[in-house]
Amino acid sequence: DAGVTQSPTHLIKTRGQQVTLRCSPISGHKSVSWYQQVLGQGPQFIFQYYEKEERGRGNFPDRFSARQFPNYSSELNVNALLLGDSALYLCASSLAGSLAQETQYFGPGTRLLVL
Amino acid sequence: AQKITQTQPGMFVQEKEAVTLDCTYDTSDPSYGLFWYKQPSSGEMIFLIYQGSYDQQNATEGRYSLNFQKARKSANLVISASQLGDSAMYFCAMREGNTNAGKSTFGDGTTLTVKP
Numbered sequence: 001d002a003g004v005t006q007s008p009t010h011l012i013k014t015r016g017q018q019v020t021l022r023c024s025p026i027s028g029h030k031s032v033s034w035y036q037q038v039l040g041q042g043p044q045f046i047f048q049y050y051e052k053e054e055r056g057r058g059n060f061p062d063r064f065s066a067r068q069f070p071n072y073s074s075e076l077n078v079n080a081l082l083l084g085d086s087a088l089y090l091c092a093s094s095l096a097g098s099l100a101q102e103t104q105y106f107g108p109g110t111r112l113l114v115l
Numbered sequence: 116a117q118k119i120t121q122t123q124p125g126m127f128v129q130e131k132e133a134v135t136l137d138c139t140y141d142t143s144d145p146s147y148g149l150f151w152y153k154q155p156s157s158g159e160m161i162f163l164i165y166q167g168s169y170d171q172q173n174a175t176e177g178r179y180s181l182n183f184q185k186a187r188k189s190a191n192l193v194i195s196a197s198q199l200g201d202s203a204m205y206f207c208a209m210r211e212g213n214t215n216a217g218k219s220t221f222g223d224g225t226t227l228t229v230k231p
Contacts, residue, residue: 033217042119042206042224043160048217056217088158094217101148101167102210104219106160 002027004093004107012113013081021076021110025093031055032074033104034066035090043090049074050096078112086114118142119207121222128197129230135182136192136225138207147211149190150219151181154204163205166190197229 005024013019025032031050035043045058049068068074072093078085088111092104120139128134140149151163166174166181174181182191194201204226208219 031217033219035219040223042208042221043219045218045220050217058218090160092160092219099148101165103148103150103162103165104210105162106152108157108159111158 004091004105006089006091006107006110008110009108010111010113012115014115015081015083017081017114018077018079019081019112021078021089021091021112022073023076023091023093023107024073025091026105029093029095029105030072031094031096032068032072033092033094034074034076035092036060037088037090037109039087046076081114083114086112088112118220119209119222121207121225123225124223125226125228127228127230128194130199131196133193133195134197134227136194136205136207136227138190138192138222140188140190140207140209142188142209142211144212147209149181149183150208150210151179151190151192152206152208153201154206154224156203160206164192194227199229199231202227202229 007022033048034046037043047066048056052068063079066076088109090109091107094102094104147168149166153161164176164179166183180193204224206224208221
């Protein structure tokens, strides 16, 4: 079975531009969460979506937005890019994301570089 | 307050020996899950092992075991018979309660280097 997939793998943008990152969860998983991982730190939670609804949001500015589609895939959008947005963006899927005991499985990530 | 603390930025271990990576956590929620992930240089976060707050026994998965001490709020990862391929960054993570279940909180990680 395919794991979590993300596209693109790498991206280079300039300050002020907008970017869209994509994620497809494991088949049968309905919850998708997004994380930002800056070099040398652990991942930071950005969003969780379940059944197309936002279920949780981390401490990120409104420049960050996301959505989930009927097939449970998800997009993360970042507007007005700043140099500090350079990071590895990880997508994680889980069955329902409603229990603390559920395991989240991560994709390979998208490396975003903002110049 | 830091919810997940990993106090060892870097660890070295000789091939075939065992190593313990430390993790302490802080939560007031009685229902939580603790997870360990491995992150090689490629960046993908690989799930290793899970321990639930209500589990009576320590979790084991192959060469990985979790030393869960609830009263001390610690969840250390033990890797037995280390292999060169174990060299990577290791993260401890926690998910609390059922309302925040989609959010994992991570520590800052421990870089493990296995020496031949």
